[in-house]
Amino acid sequence: MDANGGIEIERKFDVDELAVLPRLIDLPGVQAIAEPVVHDLEAVYFDTNDLVLSAAHITLRRRTGGDDAGWHLKLPEVAGRRREIHAPLGRHVQGGSGHSEGDAVPESLAQLVRVYVRDSPLVTVARLTTTRSVHALIGTGGKTLAVLCDDRVQAERLVHGPVSAAWREWEIELVDAPEDLLDAGQAVLADAGILVSRHASKLARALGDRFPVGPPQNRQRPTPTAPAGNVLLASLGEQISVIRTRDPEIRQHTPGSVHAMRVATRRLRSMLATYESLVVPTAVQHLRTELGWLSAMLGGSRDEEVLQRRLTGLLDREAPALLLGPIRDRLRTRSETDADTAARTLVAALETHRYFRLLDALDALVATPPFTATAGQDARVVVPDLVAKEWKKLRRAVRRAVKTVPGPERDLALHEVRKRAKRLRYAAETAHPLNPKRAARVSRFAQKLQTVLGDQHDSVIACDRLLRRGGVDAYLRGENTFSYGRLHALEQQKAADAEALFWKAWSHRP
Template identity: 90%
Template sequence: MDANGGIEIERKFDVDELAVLPRLNDLPGVQAIAEPVVHDLEAVYFDTKDLVLSAAHITLRRRTGGDDAGWHLKLPERAGRRREVHAPLGRHVQGVSGHSEADAVPESLAQLVRVYVRDSPLAPVARLRTTRVVHALIGAGGETLAVLCDDRVQAERLVHERASAAWREWEIELVDAPKDLLDAGQALLAGSGILVSRHTSKLARALGDRFPVERSQNYQRPKPTRPAGNVLLASLGEQISVIRTQDPEIRQHRAGSVHAMRVATRRLRSVLATYHSLVDPSVVQHLRSELSWLAAVLGGSRDEEVLQRRLAGLLDREAPALLLGPIRERLRDRSETDADTAAHTLVAALDTHRYFRLLDALEALIATPLFTAAASQDARVVVPALIKNEWKKLRRAVRRATNTVPGPERDLALHEVRKRAKRLRYAAETAHPLNSKRAARVSRFAQKLQTILGDQHDSVIARNRLLRRGGVDAFLRGENTFSYGRLHALEQQKAADAEARFWTAWSRRP
C-alpha cells in the first residue's frame, strides 16, 4: 500500500481578521516560538454526489503546496483524534471517468473508503485556497511540540449550487507533546475570547448548508420496558459497524480481519433469524440469503487459514521418522494455493454490486425498519420468549444427534447442534442489557458447546483434506501414503474426544 500517516490530534478556532496571537511561550513546556513560515496551499476535496464521506466524518483531499503536498485521507477514531493516511501525487492512480488525471483518487486510499462509497464515483466537491502562517512551538530539547497554523481561506463549493466563502481560523496540532498542551492552548485562547470553532472542518464550512446533518439513531438503548425492536436494532447496528471497520482491513490483508467480518456476518444472520417475527418477512428472507452468500465467501478464506494452521500443528507434533514422503510440502502447497484463490475471490466479491446492495439494505433496515406489531412490545416480554425458542431448537438438534449412527451422519448432526448453539449464544448476548447475569450464563454455556463442536467439525474438514486431497493424490503420484493415513487416524481420535467432551458438557447444561 503506497500510503503512510498517523494520528492527527488538533483543534480549530474561529478568529476575525484583526485577531492577534497571544504569548504562546506561556504554554507548558514551550521554550521558544520558531520564525513563522508562510505556505500557499490549494486543496481539492473529494466525495460522492450525496456526500457520504462527509456524513461519516471522513475527509479525502488532494493538496498542493506546503511541506505535505499529496493525497490526504482523514478517518475518525475517537473524539478529537483522526487517523491520517497519505499517498503521493503521481500517475499511479485509478482513473475516474469524466475527470482529469489530477482528479483520480489513488487506489490505496479509495479502497479504505469503498465500504462507504461503494459503486458511486468520487469527484471534487470543494476547492480551498489557503495562505497559511505556521508557528512552531519548540521544547527544551529543540523538538517541535506543536504547531499553530494561522489560516486565511478562500473556499469554493463545487456541488449543489456553487458558492464561495472566506474566513480566517487558527489550528493547533500536536506534534510531539501530550494532550495537556492542547488543553492549555485552548484555555490560553479562551482568555482572549477566542473559542473552539463551531465547524467540524474546513470542508464543513466550505459546503455550508449542504454539509450533511449528523444522523441521529432512531432507537434507544435497550431496556426491559422499551420496545423489543430496540434490542434488535442495537445488535444490528453493532455488527454493521464491525463490517464497516473490517472491510478496508480485508482489502489490505490485515490479520484477523476476515474472521472478524465473518463473525459479524454470522451474527447478523443469526439475530435476524431469532428476531424474524419483529420484521417484515420478505426483508428478513432477502437479508439472510445475501448474508449467507457473504459468509460463504468469507468462509472460503477463513476456513483455509484455520485448516492450514491445524495441519501444520499436526505435522510439527509428529516424529520426523513418521513423516514419509513430501507430505509437508504437498499439504503446504495445496493450502497456499487454496488460500490465495480464496483471498482473491473474497476481495473481488467486496467490489461487486451484490455486496454494495447488501450494505445498502442493512443500512436501510436500521434507518427505516419495517417492523411488525411485535417489535413495539416490551423487550422483557418478547426477548425471553425468543431465547426460549432457541433453547428448544438446540434441544431438538441434540436429540437428533443422539439418534444418528456414528460416522458422516453423526458429524452432520453435531454440526447442526453447533449452529444451534451459536444461534442461542448470539440471541442471549442481545439480551445482556435486559438481564446481564442470565444472559451471560446462557451465552457462556452455548459458547462452550460451540467451541467443543467447532474442534470436532475442524477435525472433519482436516480428515477430508488428508484423505481426498492428500492421500488419494499422493497415491496417484506414486508417493508413500502412510503418513496421510496416520494423521487421519489422529484426527479421528481428536473428533471422538471432542464429541465425548460435548456430551459431558451437555449433561451439565444450566
C-alpha cells in the first residue's frame, strides 16, 4: 500500500467577493499570522456514473499544484472529521475504463472504496481549479496551529449535463491544535456575519442539483409498540455498516477485521432465519445462502488465525525437553502456508461479482424490505415469540447431544448446540430495546454457552491438526512423533474439561 494520511478536521464558510479576513490574531493560542502563500490548484474528482461515493460522503480526487499534490481519498468518520488517505501522482492501473493510465485511480485507493463502487468503473465527475491563499495561524514556538484557506473556485460538472459554477469560500483546518480553536474561529467569523457553508464539500457544490441525497436516516427506532419490522431493519442496518467498515480493512490486512466481518455476516444470516416470518421467503432464501458462502470465505482465514495462535500457545507452555523433533517449525510452516492461502482466497472472493451482488441484495433488502403482514404487528407481540422459538431449538439440540455417544458424534452435536446458542444470543440482542433486562439475561447465558463450546470446538480442531496434518506427516517423514501425541492428549483433556463446563452451565439455565 502506498496510501497514507490522517484525520482531517475542518470547517468551511461561504463568503462573497468583498469579504475581508477578520482579526485571526485574536483566536486563543494564536501568536502570529504568517504571510499568505498563494497556490494554483486543479482537482479532478472521481466517482461512479450514479455517484455512489458522493452519496456516502466519500471524496476521491487527484490534485495538482500546492504542497499536497497527489491523490486524496476522504472517508467520513464522526461529525466534522474525515480520514484522509493519500497516494502519490504517477502511472497507476485501476482496472476501469474511460480515462488514460495517468488518470487511473491508484489501486491502493480504489480497493478502499470497492465495497461502495463494486464492479462499476470510476470516472471523472467534476474538475475544479482553485486559487488558494493560505494563512497559517502560528502559535508558541512557531508551531502551526491551523490554516485558513481563502479559495476562489471555478468548477465544471462533467456528468449528468455539464455545467459550470464559480464561488469563494474560506476553510479553517486544524494542523496542531484542539478543536476549541475551530469553535473560536467559527464564533469570530459569525460575529462578522460569515456562517458555516451550506454545502458539504466543494464537490457537492460543483455537482449542484445532481449531488445525491443519502439514504434516509430517520427510520423509526425499535420500541415495544412500533412494528416488529423496525427491530429487524435496525439490526440489519448495523451489520451491513460493519461490512462496509471492515471490507477495506481486510484488504489492508488490519488485525481483527476478518473476525469482525465474519461475525457481521453470521449475525445477518442468523437474523434472517429468526425473523423469517417477517419477510417474504423467496426474498431471503438466496440471500442466506450467499451470506453462508461469504462466512465460509471469511472462516477459512479466521479459523487458521485462531488455530495458529492456539498451537503457538501450546508449544510455548511446554518444557523444551518435551518438544522432540522439529515440531515447532513444522506447525508454524504449515500454519503460515495455510493462513497465506486463506487470506489470498478471501481477498480474491471480495473482488468477485458474487460478492458485489450480495452487497447489492443487502442494500435492496434494507431500502425496500419485502415485509409480510407480521412485520407490521407490534414488536412486543411478535419478537418475544421469535426469541422463544430459538430457545426451543437450543433445547432440542441439547437433548440430541445428550443422546449421542462421546467422540466425533458428540463433538458434532455440541457444535450444533453452539450454533443454536449463538442464534439465541443474536435474537436476544435484537430484542434488547423491547425488554433490556430480560434480553441481557438471555444473551449473557447464550454467550456463556457459546464461549465454552467454542473452546471445546477449538480443541477438537487442534486435535485434528496435530493428528492428521502433524503427527501422521511427521511419522511418514521418519521424525519423532512423541510431542504431537502429547499435545494431542492435552487438547483432548481441554475438550473434555470444556464439555464438563458446558453441562454445568446448562444445569443453571435461566
